[in-house]
Amino acid sequence: MSTPGRGATPQRRQPASSAPAARRRTFGPPDYFVWAPVLALFMAAGIVGTIGQSVTIAAIFVVVAVVMVVLDMFINR
Numbered sequence: 001m002s003t004p005g006r007g008a009t010p011q012r013r014q015p016a017s018s019a020p021a022a023r024r025r026t027f028g029p030p031d032y033f034v035w036a037p038v039l040a041l042f043m044a045a046g047i048v049g050t051i052g053q054s055v056t057i058a059a060i061f062v063v064v065a066v067v068m069v070v071l072d073m074f075i076n077r
Helices: 034-051 057-075
Strands: none
Touching: 034 057
């Protein structure tokens, strides 16, 4: 059994040396395991920002969480 049109068309293959180099992405998808500490940092930032009244420490927690996600995405490229 043959599929019509499959055997009639020859496949063109380019030599490996002339193929364009594949460009790597800068960031990949983040792992699911990074979201647990990130959510914990966001929750800690919310608690520190509201109950502790320390917006500076809350902002540091948020920055650390964002850096964790970006670093994980960079490693997973």
